[in-house]
Amino acid sequence: MATPTGDHRPYVLVHMAVSLDGSVSGFQPDVARFYSLAAEWQEDATLVGADTILAQENELADAGLPGPKEGGPILAVVDSGYRVSAWNALRNVGHWSRVIALRGNPRPTHGVEEIVTGGQRVDLPAALAELRSLHAVQRLRVDSGGNLVGALMAGGLVDEISLLVHPALVADMHRRPWWGGGHAVPVFRLTDLKARAIGDDIAHLRYRLVW
Numbered sequence: 001m002a003t004p005t006g007d008h009r010p011y012v013l014v015h016m017a018v019s020l021d022g023s024v025s026g027f028q029p030d031v032a033r034f035y036s037l038a039a040e041w042q043e044d045a046t047l048v049g050a051d052t053i054l055a056q057e058n059e060l061a062d063a064g065l066p067g068p069k070e071g072g073p074i075l076a077v078v079d080s081g082y083r084v085s086a087w088n089a090l091r092n093v094g095h096w097s098r099v100i101a102l103r104g105n106p107r108p109t110h111g112v113e114e115i116v117t118g119g120q121r122v123d124l125p126a127a128l129a130e131l132r133s134l135h136a137v138q139r140l141r142v143d144s145g146g147n148l149v150g151a152l153m154a155g156g157l158v159d160e161i162s163l164l165v166h167p168a169l170v171a172d173m174h175r176r177p178w179w180g181g182g183h184a185v186p187v188f189r190l191t192d193l194k195a196r197a198i199g200d201d202i203a204h205l206r207y208r209l210v211w
């Protein structure tokens with residue numbers, strides 16, 4: 001099992017469902033397989049961007065609310081713009097033990113625990129360090145779109161990439177690269193490739209990143 005690379009932040013795993021040409025949108029992923037694999041990581045925290053949460057608001061509104069999952073991971077949401085409001089539903093949907101908002105500039109707010117780092121934008125290295133030091137998060141799985149992944153990659157904050165590659169090609173107008181595409185990423189090497197077939201048509205690729 002993956003362990004942290006040091007005492008300053010958690011071990012960060014990016015786990016994404018992608019098309020054959022590297023898009024996270026424009027095709028129908030196998031959600032059941034995706035989350036079945038995600039469960040193998042046994043993360044201490046799940047890191048999600050505000051856009052991902054906002055895209056699921058309708059599902060949250062219709063979901064049952066069994067309450068926080070005892071012993072489950074923490075949900076950490078990067079919400080520098082204070083756009084997310086469904087904190088109670090996220091807390092009680094039954095996937096996570098607690099919910100924490102990662103913010104930049106502090107504002108008066110209610111209903112959610114916060115980690116405030118940075119300014120206009122969240123200082124991701126500092127926020128990850130706070131998750132490690134304050135909440136004992138050693139393994140963190142990123143479950144978000146390309147923008148957050150790109151920001152983490154640009155900061156050299158990703159230790160492992162897990163891609164569930166689907167047999168689909170996406171038209172240019174719908175393609176969104178899993179690494180975001182809008183960030184300057186430092187030079188790194190990919191090592192320790194593990195590849196396996198999932199069913200008859202999906203490939204699971206895992207790489208370690210060396211910065």
